[in-house]
Amino acid sequence: MTDASGLYELKNLxxxxxxxxxxxxxxxxxxxTISQGDFIAIMGPSGSGKTTLLNLLGGIDRPxxxxxxFEGQRIDNxxxxxxxKWRAKNAGFIFQFYNLMPTLSAAQNVExxxxxxxxxxxxxxxxxxxxxxxxxxxxxxxxxxAQLSGGQQQRVxxxxxxxxxxxxxxxxxxxxxxxxxxxxxxxxxxQLLNKELGKTIIxxxxxxxxxxxxxxxxxxxxxxxxxxxxx
Amino acid sequence: xxxxxxxxxxxxLRSIPQRWGMSLATVLSIALVVGVLLGFMAMAxxxxxxxDGAGADDVAVMLRGGAMAEMNSVVERNDVRLLEVAPGIAxxxxxxxxxxxxxxxxxxxxxxxxxxxxxxxxxGVGLSGPELRPQFSLVExxxxxxxxxxxxxxxxVLREFDGFALGETIRLGSNEWTVVGVFSTGGSVFDxxxxxxxxxxxxxxxxxxxxxxxxxxxxxxxxxxxxxxxVENEPRLNLEVLSERAxxxxxxxxxxxxxxxxxxxxxxxMAIGALAGAWNAMYASVDARTRELATxxxxxxxxxxxxxxxxxxxxxLAFAGGLIxxxxxxxxxxxxxxxxxxSGFTQVVFAFAVTPDAVISGVILALIVGFLGGFVPALRAAxxxxxxxxxx
Ligand SMILES: Nc1ncnc2c1ncn2[C@@H]1O[C@H](COP(=O)(O)OP(=O)(O)O)[C@@H](O)[C@H]1O
Ligand SMILES: [Mg+2]
Numbered sequence: 001m002t003d004a005s006g007l008y009e010l011k012n013l014x015x016x017x018x019x020x021x022x023x024x025x026x027x028x029x030x031x032x033t034i035s036q037g038d039f040i041a042i043m044g045p046s047g048s049g050k051t052t053l054l055n056l057l058g059g060i061d062r063p064x065x066x067x068x069x070f071e072g073q074r075i076d077n078x079x080x081x082x083x084x085k086w087r088a089k090n091a092g093f094i095f096q097f098y099n100l101m102p103t104l105s106a107a108q109n110v111e112x113x114x115x116x117x118x119x120x121x122x123x124x125x126x127x128x129x130x131x132x133x134x135x136x137x138x139x140x141x142x143x144x145x146a147q148l149s150g151g152q153q154q155r156v157x158x159x160x161x162x163x164x165x166x167x168x169x170x171x172x173x174x175x176x177x178x179x180x181x182x183x184x185x186x187x188x189x190x191q192l193l194n195k196e197l198g199k200t201i202i203x204x205x206x207x208x209x210x211x212x213x214x215x216x217x218x219x220x221x222x223x224x225x226x227x228x229x230x231x
Numbered sequence: 232x233x234x235x236x237x238x239x240x241x242x243x244l245r246s247i248p249q250r251w252g253m254s255l256a257t258v259l260s261i262a263l264v265v266g267v268l269l270g271f272m273a274m275a276x277x278x279x280x281x282x283d284g285a286g287a288d289d290v291a292v293m294l295r296g297g298a299m300a301e302m303n304s305v306v307e308r309n310d311v312r313l314l315e316v317a318p319g320i321a322x323x324x325x326x327x328x329x330x331x332x333x334x335x336x337x338x339x340x341x342x343x344x345x346x347x348x349x350x351x352x353x354x355g356v357g358l359s360g361p362e363l364r365p366q367f368s369l370v371e372x373x374x375x376x377x378x379x380x381x382x383x384x385x386x387x388v389l390r391e392f393d394g395f396a397l398g399e400t401i402r403l404g405s406n407e408w409t410v411v412g413v414f415s416t417g418g419s420v421f422d423x424x425x426x427x428x429x430x431x432x433x434x435x436x437x438x439x440x441x442x443x444x445x446x447x448x449x450x451x452x453x454x455x456x457x458x459x460x461x462v463e464n465e466p467r468l469n470l471e472v473l474s475e476r477a478x479x480x481x482x483x484x485x486x487x488x489x490x491x492x493x494x495x496x497x498x499x500x501m502a503i504g505a506l507a508g509a510w511n512a513m514y515a516s517v518d519a520r521t522r523e524l525a526t527x528x529x530x531x532x533x534x535x536x537x538x539x540x541x542x543x544x545x546x547x548l549a550f551a552g553g554l555i556x557x558x559x560x561x562x563x564x565x566x567x568x569x570x571x572x573x574s575g576f577t578q579v580v581f582a583f584a585v586t587p588d589a590v591i592s593g594v595i596l597a598l599i600v601g602f603l604g605g606f607v608p609a610l611r612a613a614x615x616x617x618x619x620x621x622x623x
Binding site (some may be wrong): 087089097115 | 620
């Protein structure tokens with residue numbers, strides 16, 4: 001049963017990889033619930049499966065067994081096309097290395113997810129401007145990624161992630177490539193998106209300082225979660 | 232779907248300069264293939280045009296039956312007499328039939344460009360010889376005097392060979408000749424010939440009174456049949472009668488086919504090389520964009536736009552190559568004159584002709600190369616795993 005505020009529900013989730021003859025279980029029977037409006041930091045040692053978990057939540061990877069429910073609907077068994085539509089509508093991705101298209105301007109990068117909607121050109125322009133405004137990058141709309149600093153590129157990437165108004169933002173080490181000050185600015189932006197716009201954010205990080213911006217910290221270790229309450 | 236396909240395609244095309252080395256290599260290799268193909272086609276159509284231009288419908292050519300080419304034909308003096316009274320042959324103002332018994336021998340000339348020897352046709356003609364070439368005109372000097380060692384040379388000979396300037400004395404074989412005129416027949420095969428008096432050639436080359444061919448002006452195009460009928464029904468004549476156009480078409484066919492049979496396989500073999508190059512370049516292109524393509528998929532884009540985009544890149548590169556090849560061939564070769572062995576093992580000088588049809592064939596060949604070279608890499612682009620979003 002899904003409770004009203006349960007955005008995600010993971011049921012008996014397992015993910016295994018076979019390396020040669022060996023089968024390695026990253027998770028084995030993982031259960032968890034993520035509420036609407038949560039800001040979760042997933043921490044854990046390198047190789048503990050943080051990215052894998054995020055991939056499963058974002059519908060870019062499938063579990064070996066178990067279920068991933070989003071708003072009560074299973075997404076783990078959707079067909080490729082339906083899953084792509086689900087991602088376009090519900091998930092915004094933020095990557096460690098930004099993954100912007102080098103030949104497109106900031107505004108064009110941000111516009112990409114809107115090309116999958118029925119919005120008119122004018123409506124798209126407005127949405128792009130709003131998104132860039134939220135991350136404080138309106139004045140760099142015409143710049144290409146190479147003309148922007150790492151922090152600025154990540155801001156553009158965040159604008160791209162939110163422009164289609166998805167329910168959840170999935171960020172994998174979003175500040176992993178940034179210096180402390182820049183990282184803090186990015187994390188403040190994420191916090192703002194969570195608090196002001198009510199976006200559910202699931203952020204993978206190995207940096208405790210970054211995790212402290214989240215409302216909830218989950219530690220992944222040997223395929224299990226240990227929750228740490230916040231002070 | 233259209234919007235995302237256009238977006239991904241533009242994205243892809245804009246990224247070509249980032250892989251300019253590979254892209255340029257692909258474009259140039261395809262350009263080379265098209266260039267070779269068009270070069271051969273230009274040669275073939277230039278040769279055909281030259282030979283076709285020489286053929287008139289109202290001029291009959293008569294050779295010994297089964298001789299096929301002028302070189303192998305012998306027509307005796309008596310045969311010529313019988314032909315002079317044949318029906319269908321036009322007469323000049325004084326009532327004489329317009330008929331020219333001709334004989335050619337092969338002589339050596341020195342090519343200007345390579346300074347090597349090449350064969351030239353030295354043709355002995357009667358005074359009606361020029362009259363039987365409708366485009367004939369003297370560009371310089373005058374006609375040779377019958378009975379003298381004077382000759383007139385075709386424009387192409389003057390252009391391509393040393394020693395034929397007006398007024399010069401030139402040694403051909405063991406004989407000295409004086410160049411007294413330069414003629415043009417409007418770019419036909421005869422421009423590659425040297426003409427002298429028939430009697431003088433028969434004498435110098437020990438041919439007695441025999442000739443090789445007889446040309447005659449017909450009273451009309453239809454008169455050919457009457458002439459053919461006459462020759463067929465005359466038991467003393469074993470001659471083949473055909474229109475000059477048919478005669479040239481027959482002798483050009485072999486050379487044109489040879490050029491084409493050489494050209495297509497060569498272009499095809501090179502096309503396979505270019506195809507491998509295009510394939511490789513497209514693989515590299517897809518590889519270089521792996522993370523981008525996976526990111527687009529993560530955002531929700533489909534695989535099909537990635538396929539279309541990669542195909543578009545391959546076709547754009549191929550089209551550019553085809554165009555460059557065609558334009559380069561046109562600039563380098565169109566109208567450039569070349570010479571090849573004519574049917575009598577003599578040099579026929581002709582101009583390369585890069586025709587619109589050939590350009591279209593070349594561009595189509597380029598697009599086929601692009602399509603085949605891009606297809607598998609494009610499939611790969613469509614199937615990039617989503618997890619490649621994390622790749623670097
Ligand atoms: N495609 C794959 N094939 C095999 N093993 C994989 C694959 N992806 C991840 N792994 C393994 O799964 C484990 C968890 O990886 P990952 O989720 O990236 O960890 P984290 O993000 O916490 O560092 C690692 O040991 C990694 O080597
Ligand atoms: Mg990771």
